[in-house]
Amino acid sequence: MNAPPSSDPLDALFAALADPTRRAILARLAEGEATVAELAAPFAMSQPAVSKHLKVLERAGLVTAGVDGQRRPRRMNxxxxxxxxxxxxxxxxxxxxxxxxxxxxxxxxxxxxxxxxxxxxx
Amino acid sequence: MNAPPSSDPLDALFAALADPTRRAILARLAEGEATVAELAAPFAMSQPAVSKHLKVLERAGLVTAGVDGQRRPRRMNxxxxxxxxxxxxxxxxxxxxxxxxxxxxxxxxxxxxxxxxxxxxx
DNA sequence: GTTCATGACAACCAAACAGTTATATAACCA
DNA sequence: TGGTTATATAACTGTTTGGTTGTCATGAAC
CATH class of the missing domain: 1.20.5 (Single alpha-helices involved in coiled-coils or other helix-helix interfaces)
Known part of the structure; x- marks a missing residue:
């Protein structure tokens, strides 16, 4: 009866889009699925940093992770x-x-x- | 020759939209111009807080301020x-x-x- | 079974954010 | 002139964000 602190999905969505690194990742994934390493390659940034960005995109529902052996290919939604x-x-x-x-x-x-x-x- | 740290206008734009208070303010201003006090009224939040949100919206180019005596009516762009x-x-x-x-x-x-x-x- | 590769996870840090209260500024009103 | 109203600005605070390094888990390949 009492929506806790709301937390509109649009919050996560627009916040995810508000970072240039994440927009670039999204642009890359729009072309087709890619591994974390592939996504990290273009950036002057460590792999964990990119994983964090991916998590933000996943929380926003824009990206999902698959499983293929030791890789975890991401695809855009x-x-x-x-x-x-x-x-x-x-x-x-x-x-x-x-x-x-x-x-x-x-x-x-x-x-x-x-x-x-x-x-x-x- | 060397774009400083980029700072895409889309950053400010999406960031401005990523907050529910700011989206509500924008929705109100879409109906027509309003003063800071009018915009602040619906929120359980101090006036300076709303002024800060307005500044974010202004930096994103979504809102402009006019001058009318002591009021500074905001309108949406x-x-x-x-x-x-x-x-x-x-x-x-x-x-x-x-x-x-x-x-x-x-x-x-x-x-x-x-x-x-x-x-x-x- | 080692060893290598992929990627997750935790701990840490600095900077930015979102709010507060208190104070300043400026226009209007009596 | 002095008081009130509308808004901005400053200083402070707790939380979030965006990055780092170091370590661990899992699957592949030799």
Whole structure:
């Protein structure tokens, strides 16, 4: 009956995307699965550091780990990206609705202005 | 010639979106401009805390401050949201392209399977 | 069975974050 | 002028983050 401290999944999702290393890892995994070592190679950073980043991405649901002998290949899961895009789109749409309303208001003001101009012209 | 430590604007953008308080503030501002006090009201949090959140949103380009006497009304700027949505869409598209390629591969394997089945049937 | 390779895990550290209270600034109002 | 309101700024604090090194577990290969 009482959601503890909430902890919206969007928190973890956007936080995961807020780091350039993690975005690069994600871009790499969008191309296809890869091992930790492969993912770590491009970065001037230790393997445990990359593993930590992977854990963040996993907590956000963007990455899953498989098992293949001693490797643990990671693959990307795109579903949460849709969640994020939806959330962003919601803000944008509310904003646009109200922006449009402002536009209409400005149109109306302009129309009134025209009217009063005509009045003076007569 | 030497980009300092990079600091991608997407960092600030996604980081700004990664906090539920800030998302709520943004949702409120999507409806129209509001003062700091108005924005702070719904939260069990001091006014300086909200001002800090606003500063984060401003650094991300999502919010701007106006001047009206002693108030400093905030309004939302939707443009960076499009940036974020684009970035997300890029990941999704790369992923989809490769996912589709995997689908084709599976189709081909299934076809081969059918072939060999036919072979045995003869 | 050693030995090598992959990767996880723990302990540690510095810097950044998210909140607090207290204080300053600046505009309005009487 | 002095008081009140709106907001910013500063100083402090506990927690989180992003990295390090060192060690351990597991599976592969000789």
């Amino acid at each position: 795109a579903a949460p990206l849709a969640e994020a895009a939806d959330a962003i789109e919601r803000y944008r749409q509310i904003w646009e609705r109200n922006y449009r309303r402002l536009d209409v208001l400005l149109e109306e003001m302009k129309a009134v202005e025209q009217q009063s101009r005509k009045g003076r012209e007569i | 939707a443009a960076p949201l499009a940036e974020a949505a684009d970035a997300i869409e890029r990941y999704r598209q790369i992923w989809e392209r490769n996912y589709r390629r995997l689908d084709v591969l599976l189709e081909e394997m299934k076809a081969v399977e059918q072939q060999s089945r036919k072979g045995r049937e003869i």
